[in-house]
Amino acid sequence: MTKLALQELTLSHFRSHKRVAITLDPRPLAIFGPNGAGKTNIIEAVSLLSPGRGLRRAGADDLARRPEALGWKITGILQSLHQTHEVETWAEAGNPRQLRIDGKAAPQTALGRIGRILWLVPSMDRLWIEGAEGRRRFLDRATLSFEPTHAEAVLAYEKAMRERNRLLKDMVRDPHWYTAIEAQMAESGATIQRNRLFAIDELTAAQASATTAFPTATLALTSPDPVPDDLQTALAENRARDMAAGRTLIGPHRADLDAVFADKGVPAKDCSTGEQKALLISLILANGRALARDFGAPPILLLDEVAAHLDARRRAALYDEICSLGAQAFMTGTGAELFTELGDRAQYAEVTETDGQSTIALKDRP
Numbered sequence: 001m002t003k004l005a006l007q008e009l010t011l012s013h014f015r016s017h018k019r020v021a022i023t024l025d026p027r028p029l030a031i032f033g034p035n036g037a038g039k040t041n042i043i044e045a046v047s048l049l050s051p052g053r054g055l056r057r058a059g060a061d062d063l064a065r066r067p068e069a070l071g072w073k074i075t076g077i078l079q080s081l082h083q084t085h086e087v088e089t090w091a092e093a094g095n096p097r098q099l100r101i102d103g104k105a106a107p108q109t110a111l112g113r114i115g116r117i118l119w120l121v122p123s124m125d126r127l128w129i130e131g132a133e134g135r136r137r138f139l140d141r142a143t144l145s146f147e148p149t150h151a152e153a154v155l156a157y158e159k160a161m162r163e164r165n166r167l168l169k170d171m172v173r174d175p176h177w178y179t180a181i182e183a184q185m186a187e188s189g190a191t192i193q194r195n196r197l198f199a200i201d202e203l204t205a206a207q208a209s210a211t212t213a214f215p216t217a218t219l220a221l222t223s224p225d226p227v228p229d230d231l232q233t234a235l236a237e238n239r240a241r242d243m244a245a246g247r248t249l250i251g252p253h254r255a256d257l258d259a260v261f262a263d264k265g266v267p268a269k270d271c272s273t274g275e276q277k278a279l280l281i282s283l284i285l286a287n288g289r290a291l292a293r294d295f296g297a298p299p300i301l302l303l304d305e306v307a308a309h310l311d312a313r314r315r316a317a318l319y320d321e322i323c324s325l326g327a328q329a330f331m332t333g334t335g336a337e338l339f340t341e342l343g344d345r346a347q348y349a350e351v352t353e354t355d356g357q358s359t360i361a362l363k364d365r366p
């Protein structure tokens with residue numbers, strides 16, 4: 001099968017890493033080292049080779065190595081479906097993040113077309129019990145992996161909504177100011193809604209068609225107020241209510257992802273911590289299988305401390321599923337023993353830290 005894989009990763013002054021240059025093969029990479037060594041920083045750098053602010057949602061200045069804080073750079077050689085791309089992303093102090101693909105300046109949305117990168121990080125352990133925003137972001141990343149233009153629809157919708165919210169806050173009542181903005185929101189909103197429903201269908205089908213050790217999640221797109229078919233009319237009718245609130249109260253920006261642990265019929269938020277994690281793993285793997293079929297290659301997976309939560313049987317099952325999927329999964333853990341079951345099916349790297357400076361070294365199978 002065609003592979004999507006990072007062949008080389010170079011970091012310069014990125015968080016605790018002053019200089020990193022590693023060459024990888026398409027197998028999963030198990031990254032081990034003590035707490036605070038700089039393992040997550042490595043996979044955060046990989047996450048920045050996809051659109052958005054990466055797996056910590058950090059601002060560009062936070063990524064610069066302290067104390068120098070001069071700026072940072074990540075370079076990745078990414079093997080994609082038809083060709084290999086050089087992706088460079090960097091920021092100079094006080095400036096926004098920039099991007100070049102194959103030597104040419106490119107918008108971040110272009111990254112969604114050449115690669116597919118999905119992640120699970122410990123902060124997502126509370127995804128099912130916290131507010132809708134995290135679940136929406138999770139769904140949108142899955143959606144983006146199926147439909148790269150989703151990012152443009154979300155950006156267009158958010159830009160128009162910001163303009164509308166400004167008018168609402170300024171108590172502008174003249175309908176002329178609203179019509180074009182609401183038409184834009186309705187158009188991009190319909191695209192967002194359609195894309196998200198498509199992603200849910202894909203995840204549902206991919207869960208149903210596989211034999212897996214992880215539980216099935218029954219998914220639904222919900223919202224405090226249903227997203228109307230005719231969003232433009234609904235927005236016009238809702239202006240007075242929105243003006244009182246000082247913001248737009250209806251639309252896809254209020255959507256939520258509802259999940260139920262299918263075998264038990266229990267909502268994800270009421271499941272045990274381990275079950276909630278297992279549902280997330282199940283969805284990431286389902287997303288990977290669906291992409292392998294639709295896009296032609298499984299995504300790059302970034303799994304931060306995923307092994308720590310799993311018993312040995314589940315851990316072995318996860319590794320088996322990643323390997324049969326053929327995904328280049330970057331996995332972190334505090335000890336090499338967490339990856340024993342991977343054997344020769346993975347490559348290994350140790351991250352260590354001395355005096356606030358991290359280093360990474362590829363290792364033989366531990």
Ligand SMILES: Nc1ncnc2c1ncn2[C@@H]1O[C@H](COP(=O)(O)OP(=O)(O)OP(=O)(O)O)[C@@H](O)[C@H]1O
Pocket residue numbers: 014015016017033034035036037038039040041042062063064065066067332334351356
């Ligand atoms: N901008 C920065 N400049 C220098 N060091 C930083 C910067 N941001 C974070 N760090 C350091 O990076 C280290 C954390 O790295 P990281 O989160 O990658 O650790 P980890 O190996 O994943 O640890 P754990 O196993 O505890 O999750 C901390 O020591 C932190 O102080």
